[in-house]
Amino acid sequence: MLTDREVAATLEMLKNEHLDVRAVTLGLSLLDCVSDDLSRLTAKILAKVDRVAGGLVAACERVSEKYGIPVVNRRLAVSPVSVLCGPFDADGAVRVAKALDRAAGDCGVDFVGGYGALVEKGFSRGDEVLIDSIPRALAETSRVCSSVNVASSRDGINMDAVRRMGEAVRETALLTADRDAVGCAKLVVFANIPPDMPFMAGAYQGLGEPDRVINVGVSGPGVVRRAVDRAFRDGARPSLGDLSETVKRTAYKVTRAGEILGREVASLLGIPFGVVDLSLAPSPQVGDSVGEIFRSFGLSAIGAPGSTALLALINDAVKKGGAFASGRVGGLSGAFIPVSEDLVIGEAARAGELTLEKLEALTAVCSVGLDMVPLPGDTSAATLSAVIADEMAIGVVNHKTTACRLIPVPGKKAGDPVSFGGLLGNAAVMNVRDCPEAEGFIGLGGRIPAPVHSLRN
Secondary structure, eight states: OOOHHHHHHHHHHHHHSOOEEEEEEEEEOOGGGOOSSHHHHHHHHHHHHHHHHTTHHHHHHHHHHHHTOOEEEEEEEESOGGGGOTTSOHHHHHHHHHHHHHHHHHHTOSEEEOOOEEOSSOOOHHHHHHHHHHHHHHHSOSSBOEEEEEEETTTEEEHHHHHHHHHHHHHHHHHTGGGTTGGGGGEEEEESOOTTOOSTTTOOOOTTSOSEEEEEEEEOHHHHHHHHHHHTGGGOOOOHHHHHHHHHHHHHHHHHHHHHHHHHHHHHHTOOEEEEEEOBOOOSSTTOOHHHHHHHTTOSSTTSTTHHHHHHHHHHHHHHHHHHHOTTBOSOOSBOOOTTTSHHHHHHHHTTSSOHHHHHHHTTTSSSOEEEEEEETTOOHHHHHHHHHHHHHHHHHHTSOEEEEEEEETTOOTTOEEEOOGGGOEEEOOOOOOOGGGHHHHTTOSEEOOOOGGGOO
């Protein structure tokens, strides 16, 4: 149980420090909906989502009102849809996406994740069909999100999948060009994707997960920044070890609050509670930025020398605090560094203080990767694939999750402003060296073998 002092501290977080539950995500298996008849498949999907997820929004509102903790997003994550698509072609897969979109709208959730595939070792027919359908599926739906895992530390990098995903990102951008390529904001390419993550666009229901489960994502960059600022009050000069302890204790309190709320939502729905994901997931508003934490630690901006070391400290402290608070910590649980969704990170990129190369270096120690990165619209598919391959290598070698959410915005060049709306935020297009000749490397295909982890140095 929380002590009186912890309760008071949590109330202060709610009032002044932007503490919220960023996402309550209902994970739902669709394996029992399998059918080789498309109409029957979509009907079974609609029926199951309505039966299981129909009460999710009401339960979140009830618990939010009881505790006074805002629940920003209510989401649904389903089994990788590729396992359902073997009997169909890309047009059929798009119909499945539209059924998911309708089901999500009917039960009032904000997004539905899981329109994806796990292809780190190769493709099934369903995987190929789904990947071919991604651009149209994201262009013709509003709530559907897609994630494709193309690499793992155990299996290496499927470079054929990397190539196809670079092409899919580019085509998705072109099909949603009238909306600043917002379809790409719903598409993420992963290495080592976790099966229980509540955050979009990567959330899906892992094949080893229960038939249904509630996972919670709690966000608190503003809470962490205020805690660090308090450590410097009255002329104090805490060491980095002291500040690590401060972040760890703060993460502990936020995790406890998130688990309490998540367990109560699960209880109301009669669904098992899964994990709490304590990720510092920022929003575009002032006071809710991971980038602001860097300033509180004394750096001029994220991207300045020292940023990678500091991000490693923050990420580690968040994980340690969460692990001490709960035996159900899962998902990613660290620090996100999205360019458009974080006000201060976006400003650093706009000012040239944060380059794509430095951002890639930071992903070696953060919890995600190249996230919500707007790029020039004429960036070639080969360049996009090469950037994805680089990011996958960081995840595979370091045995961590990495991801790419790249957004080549048609008609835009480096420095041009783009706006995606809502929590997706806005930013300036980042510069990338376009190298169409990278096709010579990417086109070799095959699989980059997994590293020998027993001989790491």
